[in-house]
Amino acid sequence: MLFTPLLGYDPIMQRFEEKVVFITGASSGLGAACATLFTAQGAKVFGVARDTAKLSALKESIDGEFNFACFDLSEANQCEAAIYQCIEHYGQLDVLVNIAGKHTFRHTAEMNENDWQEDLAINLSGPFFLSRAALPHLLERKGNIVNVASIAGLQGQPYSAGYCAAKHGLIGLTKAMAMEFMKSDLRVNVVCPGGMDTPQVQNIQPPEDCDFELLMKSAATRGFMQANECASVIAFLASDDASAIHGAVYTVDQGKTVG
Numbered sequence: 001m002l003f004t005p006l007l008g009y010d011p012i013m014q015r016f017e018e019k020v021v022f023i024t025g026a027s028s029g030l031g032a033a034c035a036t037l038f039t040a041q042g043a044k045v046f047g048v049a050r051d052t053a054k055l056s057a058l059k060e061s062i063d064g065e066f067n068f069a070c071f072d073l074s075e076a077n078q079c080e081a082a083i084y085q086c087i088e089h090y091g092q093l094d095v096l097v098n099i100a101g102k103h104t105f106r107h108t109a110e111m112n113e114n115d116w117q118e119d120l121a122i123n124l125s126g127p128f129f130l131s132r133a134a135l136p137h138l139l140e141r142k143g144n145i146v147n148v149a150s151i152a153g154l155q156g157q158p159y160s161a162g163y164c165a166a167k168h169g170l171i172g173l174t175k176a177m178a179m180e181f182m183k184s185d186l187r188v189n190v191v192c193p194g195g196m197d198t199p200q201v202q203n204i205q206p207p208e209d210c211d212f213e214l215l216m217k218s219a220a221t222r223g224f225m226q227a228n229e230c231a232s233v234i235a236f237l238a239s240d241d242a243s244a245i246h247g248a249v250y251t252v253d254q255g256k257t258v259g
């Protein structure tokens with residue numbers, strides 16, 4: 001049978017129609033790029049971050065259905081409250097995109113308990129508590145989770161013990177959930193970006209006496225990507241176009257980890 005395209009229907013621009021997408025870290029960088037892209041492709045987006053002013057400015061710039069709330073996603077009860085608010089507002093949840101993150105640069109010997117706990121809380125525990133709260137809703141909608149780790153989840157980076165440990169852990173969490181839900185329709189995948197031109201990188205504060213040769217080993221060789229170059233991969237993975245992709249670890253790093 002010949003494939004006859006429906007007149008006026010753009011399969012990419014409308015692929016999230018009737019879908020609710022929950023995006024963390026939506027106020028800035030990759031999260032803001034995802035919020036913009038998903039709404040442009042028909043999604044109703046519920047964005048969460050900590051900065052109300054930035055989230056309101058983003059809402060002004062978005063031509064589509066975008067609602068937001070501020071929560072501290074390093075706290076388990078705030079993660080649960082954020083999912084609850086999304087369900088109260090939209091009545092359903094189809095996609096959870098865990099983007100919120102933070103990178104502390106410290107000599108390992110100088111990393112205090114607070115630095116360590118903060119890196120783990122926002123980069124690893126938050127995605128876990130959000131996933132746990134979202135699960136019944138995602139299972140009901142045959143939905144999916146896209147986690148955002150980093151190439152620091154695949155290889156070591158100096159002065160980044162907490163961040164590296166958390167991002168390696170996030171890949172482990174993705175694989176564990178992918179196995180556990182193998183017999184359901186839920187999909188769980190993780191994206192590992194390399195260097196992107198976002199506030200996280202623009203405000204980087206390595207230790208003053210660090211070894212730059214070591215630090216530069218994880219720097220972007222081809223220059224920093226733009227956040228929308230990574231957002232487009234996340235949107236693909238979250239869409240039905242990726243229906244066969246489950247438990248995948250996707251590097252989006254311009255070849256940084258190839259060899």
Ligand SMILES: NC(=O)c1ccc[n+]([C@@H]2O[C@H](COP(=O)([O-])OP(=O)(O)OC[C@H]3O[C@@H](n4cnc5c(N)ncnc54)[C@H](O)[C@@H]3O)[C@@H](O)[C@H]2O)c1
Pocket residue numbers: 024025026027028029030031048049050051071072073074099100101102103122148149150151192193194195196197198199200201
């Ligand atoms: N920029 C890079 O080069 C790069 C590379 C690899 C991975 N990543 C990852 O991509 C993700 C997005 O980073 P980005 O580069 O867009 O950085 P960014 O600093 O622009 O954005 C971070 C977002 O996380 C939110 N956030 C941080 N702590 C939070 C908390 N406790 N509660 C709620 N929200 C919180 C911030 O409000 C912000 O919206 C992060 O997980 C980061 O680790 C970034």
